[in-house]
Amino acid sequence: MNTAVDGACVHTRVTTMKIIDVAQVPVAPNPHHVDARKVYDSEHATAVVITLKPGEALKKHLTPVDVFFYVLEGKGVVEIGSERAEVGRDQVVESPANIPHRWVNESNEGFRVLVVKVPRPREETKIL
Amino acid sequence: MNTAVDGACVHTRVTTMKIIDVAQVPVAPNPHHVDARKVYDSEHATAVVITLKPGEALKKHLTPVDVFFYVLEGKGVVEIGSERAEVGRDQVVESPANIPHRWVNESNEGFRVLVVKVPRPREETKIL
Numbered sequence: 001m002n003t004a005v006d007g008a009c010v011h012t013r014v015t016t017m018k019i020i021d022v023a024q025v026p027v028a029p030n031p032h033h034v035d036a037r038k039v040y041d042s043e044h045a046t047a048v049v050i051t052l053k054p055g056e057a058l059k060k061h062l063t064p065v066d067v068f069f070y071v072l073e074g075k076g077v078v079e080i081g082s083e084r085a086e087v088g089r090d091q092v093v094e095s096p097a098n099i100p101h102r103w104v105n106e107s108n109e110g111f112r113v114l115v116v117k118v119p120r121p122r123e124e125t126k127i128l
Numbered sequence: 129m130n131t132a133v134d135g136a137c138v139h140t141r142v143t144t145m146k147i148i149d150v151a152q153v154p155v156a157p158n159p160h161h162v163d164a165r166k167v168y169d170s171e172h173a174t175a176v177v178i179t180l181k182p183g184e185a186l187k188k189h190l191t192p193v194d195v196f197f198y199v200l201e202g203k204g205v206v207e208i209g210s211e212r213a214e215v216g217r218d219q220v221v222e223s224p225a226n227i228p229h230r231w232v233n234e235s236n237e238g239f240r241v242l243v244v245k246v247p248r249p250r251e252e253t254k255i256l
Contacts, residue, residue: 017211020220039220040196044246045173047196047220068168068175070242072200072218083145090200092148092167092175114198118172118246 022049031127032058041120048115052076052105060102062126065117067095069103074111077104100128150177159255160186169248176243180204180233188230190254193245195223197231202239205232228256 025037028048034056040047049072050058060079069078075088080101087093095101105111153165156176162184168175177200178186188207197206203216208229215221223229233239
């Protein structure tokens with residue numbers, strides 16, 4: 001039972017805390033053919049964890065909303081528009097809406113990144 | 129120079145990719161007196177990395193928007209409403225708007241969590 005304080009009203013509702021274990025989330029079919037798992041999906045945002053094995057890459061694509069990336073593990077090369085950078089664990093990268101972007105794992109180890117899209121996209125991502 | 133495709137128009141703009149290294153972000157003063165670093169702040173969302181040393185805890189507080197947590201390192205106890213759970217690395221926890229919540233590090237190691245608030249809050253968090 002949770003207590004919600006909404007302005008002057010205090011009301012209670014029964015909930016069960018929602019905990020998602022990324023390792024248990026099924027891989028979602030995707031045009032990049034990589035390990036992508038949706039870990040959050042609400043009215044305001046979606047979040048996906050993408051894992052790239054050594055040599056794997058996403059196809060260049062356009063996301064219709066702003067994206068930010070949080071690197072969880074390893075090193076990856078991010079391309080946004082005509083720019084390119086190698087980033088690693090605990091680095092955050094911003095990718096504005098409608099700019100072509102992709103990730104490439106040029107390393108010899110696994111690479112994992114959390115992709116947060118805000119707000120929740122109403123249109124499909126376009127593969128280029 | 130980035131190429132943005134906006135409907136039928138293709139236009140170019142000069143940008144520099146924004147990359148944030150969490151370790152270099154200054155700690156923001158906060159009522160919890162813990163290591164909290166804002167790593168993303170846009171019209172649609174804000175994201176903060178919180179580090180709790182062994183024995184440290186947040187004060188119970190209400191966030192006026194939905195929050196999701198991505199555990200980056202270690203183990204933490206999350207309390208949402210009257211529920212409580214221990215969660216660890218690569219687990220995601222959802223915390224709906226206006227439900228009292230907090231994190232406690234009851235372990236002997238460091239704990240780090242990414243806090244994503246969607247949409248960007250227009251009101252202050254309330255400490256209880």
